[in-house]
Amino acid sequence: MxxxxxxxxxxxxxxxxALRESNAVKALLIGTAxxxxxxxxFLPLVIVFxxxxxxxxxxxxxAITEPDALSAMRLTLLVAAIVVPINVIVGIAGSWTIARxxxxxxxxxxxxxxxxxxxxxxxxxxxxxxxxxxxGYFGPWLREHGIEIIFALPGIVLATMFVTFPFxxxxxxxxxxTLGSTDEEAALTLGASPWQTFFKITLPNVKxxxxxxxxxxxxxxxxxxxAVAVVSGKIRGVTTTLPLQVEILYNEYMxxxxxxxxSLLAFLALITLAAKTILEWHYAKEIAAMRxxx
Amino acid sequence: MPxxxxxxxxxxxxxxxxxxxxxxxxxxxxxxxxxxxxSGSGKTxxxxxxAGLEQVEKGRVLFDDIDAESLSFRDRRIGFVFQHYxxxxxxxxxxxxxxxxxxxxxxxxxxxxxxxxxxxxLLDLVQLGELGARFPSQLSGGQRQRVAxxxxxxxxxxxxxxxxxxxxxxxxxxxxxxQWLRELHTRIGQTTLFVTHDQAEATELAxxxxxxxxxxxxxxxxxxxxxEHPQTPFVCKFxxxxxVIPVELKGGQAYFDGYRVYDATNxxxxxxxxxxxxxxxxxxxxxxxxxxxxxxxxxxxxxxWRAELTVGNLAKPLTIEGLTRxxxxxxxxxxxxxxxxxxxxxx
Numbered sequence: 001m002x003x004x005x006x007x008x009x010x011x012x013x014x015x016x017x018a019l020r021e022s023n024a025v026k027a028l029l030i031g032t033a034x035x036x037x038x039x040x041x042f043l044p045l046v047i048v049f050x051x052x053x054x055x056x057x058x059x060x061x062x063a064i065t066e067p068d069a070l071s072a073m074r075l076t077l078l079v080a081a082i083v084v085p086i087n088v089i090v091g092i093a094g095s096w097t098i099a100r101x102x103x104x105x106x107x108x109x110x111x112x113x114x115x116x117x118x119x120x121x122x123x124x125x126x127x128x129x130x131x132x133x134x135x136g137y138f139g140p141w142l143r144e145h146g147i148e149i150i151f152a153l154p155g156i157v158l159a160t161m162f163v164t165f166p167f168x169x170x171x172x173x174x175x176x177x178t179l180g181s182t183d184e185e186a187a188l189t190l191g192a193s194p195w196q197t198f199f200k201i202t203l204p205n206v207k208x209x210x211x212x213x214x215x216x217x218x219x220x221x222x223x224x225x226x227a228v229a230v231v232s233g234k235i236r237g238v239t240t241t242l243p244l245q246v247e248i249l250y251n252e253y254m255x256x257x258x259x260x261x262x263s264l265l266a267f268l269a270l271i272t273l274a275a276k277t278i279l280e281w282h283y284a285k286e287i288a289a290m291r292x293x294x
Numbered sequence: 295m296p297x298x299x300x301x302x303x304x305x306x307x308x309x310x311x312x313x314x315x316x317x318x319x320x321x322x323x324x325x326x327x328x329x330x331x332x333s334g335s336g337k338t339x340x341x342x343x344x345a346g347l348e349q350v351e352k353g354r355v356l357f358d359d360i361d362a363e364s365l366s367f368r369d370r371r372i373g374f375v376f377q378h379y380x381x382x383x384x385x386x387x388x389x390x391x392x393x394x395x396x397x398x399x400x401x402x403x404x405x406x407x408x409x410x411x412x413x414x415x416l417l418d419l420v421q422l423g424e425l426g427a428r429f430p431s432q433l434s435g436g437q438r439q440r441v442a443x444x445x446x447x448x449x450x451x452x453x454x455x456x457x458x459x460x461x462x463x464x465x466x467x468x469x470x471x472x473q474w475l476r477e478l479h480t481r482i483g484q485t486t487l488f489v490t491h492d493q494a495e496a497t498e499l500a501x502x503x504x505x506x507x508x509x510x511x512x513x514x515x516x517x518x519x520x521x522e523h524p525q526t527p528f529v530c531k532f533x534x535x536x537x538v539i540p541v542e543l544k545g546g547q548a549y550f551d552g553y554r555v556y557d558a559t560n561x562x563x564x565x566x567x568x569x570x571x572x573x574x575x576x577x578x579x580x581x582x583x584x585x586x587x588x589x590x591x592x593x594x595x596x597x598x599w600r601a602e603l604t605v606g607n608l609a610k611p612l613t614i615e616g617l618t619r620x621x622x623x624x625x626x627x628x629x630x631x632x633x634x635x636x637x638x639x640x641x
Contacts, residue, residue: 185347186380190394190449191368200397204384286384288431 048266051259063260071237072245073264075156079241080221083160087217091168092210096202098169099176113169116162124162125230128155151233156241159227164217171213175206208287211279219272223265296323296485297357297452304343304353306336306509313339314350315509321453324483326476328496331506332532337489338377340506341455344487345372357452368398373451373484377458379442381430387441388426391416394449416444419478436467447482456488460495472499493533497521505529527638530569537575537612539568539585540640548637551607553584556632561639569636572600572615576631577622583629585612589622603630 021029053060063069098110116124130136132149142149149155183205187197203210225243232239240248242265249258280287299321306314313336321327329337342348344355346367355362362370382390391413395404404412417423420440430438439459446454459475460468476499479486490496496503497517504514505528513525524530541548541555543563548556556568580586587605594600601622602611612630614622622628 182376182378182380183382186374186376186382186445187393187397188367189345189347189370189372189374190397190445191371192393192397193368196397200393201382204382207384 045266048259048262051256052263054259055256059256060260060263063257064264066257068237068240069245069257069261069264072240072242072261075153075240076222076242078153079156079160080218082157083164083221084214084218086161087165087168088210088214091165091172091213091217092203095169095172095176098173099179100181110173113166113173116164116166121159121163121224121226122230125159125227128158128162128231132158150231151235151239153239155231156228156239159231160221160224163224163227164220167217167220168210168213171209171216172206175209179205208283212276215272215276219269222268296483298323299344299453299485299487300356301340301344302354302356304340304350304355306339306343306348306350312509314343317353317506317509317511319504319511319514321485321487323485325501326479326486326499327488328500328503329487329489329506330493330496330503330532331491333491335506336509337491337506338457341374341457341487341489344453345374345455346370347374371449371451373446373449373454375439375442375446375454375456375459377461379430379438379462381438381441381445383430385429386426387417387422387428387430387433388413390430390441391426391444391448393445412448416448419447419482420444434467435463436471439463439471443478447484451484454484454486456486458490459488460490460492468495475499497533505532507532524569524636527567527569530636530638535572535613536569536636537572537610539570539608539612539635541566541568541637543639551584555584556635556637558637561637564639566637566639568632569638570612570632570634572613574633574635575612575614575616576633577614577616578629578631580627580629583631585631586627586629587611589624589626589628592622592624594621603628605630 052063064073094109094113098106129150131138132142132155133139134143134150136150147154149158183201184197187201188194192200222241223243224241225247228241229244229247232241232244234240234244234248236248242261246258246262246265249255249261301317301319304314304317305312315336317336317340329340331337339348343350344362346362357365357370382393385393392409395409395412398404413426414423417426420443422437422440422444425433425437430441433441439462443456460471463471472495488499497520500517502514502516503520505512505520507528513520513529515523520529521533524533530536539550539555541550541558543549543558543561543566545563546557546559546561547554548558548561548566548568550568558566585603585605585608587603589601590604590611591602592599597617598615599617599621601614601616603614604611614630
C-alpha cells in the first residue's frame, strides 16, 4: 500500500554532484529493477491471458459466459459493491475520530485497525464460522430465526469487510493528522455548518488519499480468497466468487477455463490501475498543489 | 457600525495547566488592540476563546451587550485570521473569499452576481484583484496573508481577530504588511484584536496594548503609557532591554552599596529593584557614583555605541548605550549615573 503512494509522491531527482551515480551503476540499478518487474509482475499477467486464450477466442468466451462463471462475477461485484461503501464510511468516521480527538485507548484502537493485516485471512474466516456457523455461538439462535450467514452472502460480506477494513483508514489517518484541524476551524468561523465543513473542506482535503484507499480496498475485496473460502461453502453458482471459481476449475483440471476466469480478475485489476493513472494524470496539477501547500 | 468587545473574568485550563486565570478587558468600537506576551502566556488561547474555538470554564464574552454564548458560530460572525492562514488549498483565491457567503443558509445567501461583486471588491481592497483564479499554493506568504484577511472580512464580521498575523513572514514583508494593515484598519474601522509576541509590532500598530503573562493581563494601556509607565517588572523587562539594580529605600532615597544612587521620594522604606534602560545612564568621572567599574566591552551599531560596565558588587555588568563622543575605551575606569529609572518594590 505504502509502496504505491511513495512512488507517486516521489521528488524530482537531485542533480547535486555528490548524489550523481556513474552511468554504469545507474544502468545496473535500473536494469535490475526492470528485470524484476518483468519477471515477477508482468510475465505472470501475460501468462494468464496467454493460457486463457490458448484454445482460441471461442473457447475463452464460452468459459467466461458459462452460468457458474457469470454468477461468480455477479457475486464478486455485489460483494465489492456492499463492502467498499461500508468500509469507506466506517473508515472515514474512524480516521476522523482518531486524527481529531485524544481519548483513552486511542493507541489500542489504532492497533486494532491493523489487526486484519496481521491475522491470516483463513483465521478471519474461521472466526465468523465460530460465531455464526451451525455449531457456533449464535448458530442455534440464527437458525431459529431463519437467518443464514455462513455459506451465504452475509458471511462472504462479513469476511471480506474484515480483511479489507484497514485500507481506507490506514490511508486517511496519517493524512488527516498532518492536515490538522485549522482548515475546519476556519470553515466554522466563516459560518459553515458541521456538514458543510465536512463535505466542502474535510473531504476535498483528503480526497486523493481516500481514492487510493478505495481503489486498494476494492481490489482486495474482489480478489480475497482465504477468508471467503472458509465462510462461503463453495456452493457452485451460489456462493462462489471469482477467486473461488478459479480454484474450483483448476482443481478439476480445467486449466483453460480457470485461466479464462482468472483473466477476468486480472482485467478488473487492470481497470482499477488504469482508473488511478487516468485520475492522476488528469489532476496532476491539483495533486501537486495539495501537497505543496501543507 | 463597529462593535465593542468585552471579556469578563475568563478562566481556562488545559488539564492541570491554567492557560487563562481571570482575564477581563474591553476593546472599544473601532479600536485596534494588540495582545502581547511571550509564548505560553495565553494570548492565542484568549483569542480562540473569544472566537468560540475554545471552551472556557468561567467568564463570558460580550459583543456590545450580546452574550457570545447565546450565538451560534455562524451568528457570532468572527473574522478570524489564523497564524498559518488556513486557506482552503483545493479552492481558488476567489472561492476562498466567497466561502463564507456561499456557506450561508439559502434565504440569507446573496445571489451569484452579488457574491461576485463583493468578492471582487474585497480582492481589490487587499490588492489582489488580479489573482482570483490562482490557488493558495501559487501565492507568496504576504499574498496568502491578505487572502486570509479578505476571506475573514467577507462575512462582515462584528470583530476581526488575527493570530500572529505576521509571524510566518520574512522581515521586509512584515514591515510592509504592518503599515498596510494599519492603513486598512483606518479605512474600514473594524474593531480588531491581534496577537503578537513582537513588542515592536504591537506598539507600532495598536491603539492600546494588553500585556499577558501566565494567563493574566499585567497591563493594558497605550504603547506610550506601557513603555513610559510600566506597572510591573515583567512589563518593564518585556518591552525592552533593562538593567536591574537592587537598592535599599530609606527616607525617600535609594541606596546601592550604602551610597545614594536615585531619588525615591514617595516610596516607603524597604528593599526595591531599579529597572534602568541602557540609554538612561550617563558616564561620569570615576568615584562620582557608587556604580563605578571598568569598561569590559565596547561596540558600535550605527550611530549608537554600546558598552558593558563591570561593577564590583553587581552580578551582571551594566549595559549602557549612548550617542555622545568620544566613545568609552575598553579597560577605562568610569562611573555611571542614573538619569531615570523604574522602581519596583521587592516583596
